[in-house]
Amino acid sequence: MNTTIPPKGIEVIPQTGQWVVAGDSHIGKWSLEKGTIITDPYFLNWVKQYLPESCVILDIGANVGDHTRFYLDEGHTVYAFEPNPLTFECLSHNCPEAHNYNLAASDSSEKPLRFLRLDNVGASRIHPEGNILVNPVVIDTMGLPAPQFIKIDVEGFEINVLRGLEKTIENHRPIVLCEINRGALEANGFTAMDIMNFFSKRGYATDTLYPPNANHGWEQFDCLFTP
DSSP states (O other): OOOOOOOTTTTEEEOOOOOOOOTTTTHHHHHHTSSSSOOOOOHHHHHHTTTTTEEEEEESSSTTTTHHHHHTTTTTTEEEEEEOOOHHHHHHHHHHEEEEOOOOOOOOOSEEEEEEESGGGOOOOEEETTTEEEOOOOOGGGGGOOSSEEEOOTTOOOHHHHHHHHHHHHHHEEEEEEEEEEHHHTTTTTHHHHHHHHHHHHTTTEEEETTTTTTTTEEEEEEEEEE
16 A cells, blocks of 8 residues: 555545545545545446457546556556646556656647636536646647557547547547537537547447447437447
8 A cells, every 4th residue: 555645635545545636526535435446347347348458548537547547457558648736646646557647638739728626526627717727738749659448538628639639549540438428518619429420530430338328318428439
C-alpha cells in the first residue's frame, strides 16, 4: 500500500491507499464505500472482452484512474489524459505505471481552455464559465505509439477530442469506447448523431452499446465503435 501523504482536497481509501477527490459526490463516494476505485467491475469486465491482448490504450478523461488501473492490471500499456489538476494528482498516485498527462485532449492547442469543476467530479467539464485554466493537446501531434483501444469520457467535449484524433483513428483503426451524453453534448452545440456520423463515415460499426439493453435513444450510454 502506498502511504504517501496526499495534498489538500484528496482523501485516502483506507483499504488500498488509493486517492480520490474529497467530497466527490459520485466516484469518490462510491470508492470509499467499496474500498477501491474499481467501482463498476461489471462494466469493466464487459469492456475486457473487446481488448486486444497486451495492447496500447488511450484513456481520455481518465478521472482518478478507475479504467486506467483496470487496464494496467490486465497487462496493457496506458496513456492517460486528465485535465483537472486535483483529479490528476489522484490518477498519478493510483496509476504510476501509466503515462499520465495533465492535459485536455482537443482539436487545438493554441490557448488554454476553461474547466468547470463540479461536486460530481466525474461530470466536471470544459466549459466557458470554468474557473480553472487547463492546457489542451492535439493527440495526433504527440507521436504516441499506435493505440489498439481508445476510451473517451469527456462530458460533451467528445467531438473536439475526435477531431484531434482523426489521423490516429484513420491510420491505426483502433476500437473506440465513447460515452454518449446527450445533455452534455448539446451544451457544447453537438448531438449524439455527430459522434455516430464521425465513425460511420470511417467505416466503423456503431451498434454495440452498454448497458447491453441500451438503445440509441437513451439519454446516456456507452458505445463501442469497431472498425
